[in-house]
Amino acid sequence: MLHLRASTLADTNAIAAALAELSRTGDLIVLAGEMGAGKTAFAKAFGAALGVTEPITSPTYTLVHSYDAGRITLHHADVYRLSTHHEVADLALNELVESDGIVLVEWGDVVGRSLGDHLVVRLEQGATDEPDDVRLITLDATGRAWAVRWERIEAAVTRFAC
8 A cells, every 4th residue: 555645736646647657458446535535636637647638527427438548548437326336337347447448436445345456546635734735645456457566656656655
């Protein structure tokens, strides 16, 4: 597990970009955190780093948005409004993972155990006496797909380590 501190929005964007550079087709990344923690902002920076040029918006009501990034597709899902594992299964996230892209799942930590190999990016706002842009970010990997890249992930975000 890695604990990071992003002092500015630019730092959060840099962490997202570093992870995007290390991601590959078939990856699943869970974005966790309270409302307003920065999950969608993280997704926007991640997508921009992949080459997505269209605006990335929260998929809360449509559940999944897909964005062409040239060499890869970014699938951005939001399971906040879903209440059962069956509803999540109906989204067919595993099929998206096995397709031509990377899948980011907001609020996916509630069903994380059923998702197979994945990286959890947990975003939390800094202390109440800190600027609004401060985020504490925890990275935690599950499965071999991420374990083999863990040292590269650590190296890519080392300047943000707590």
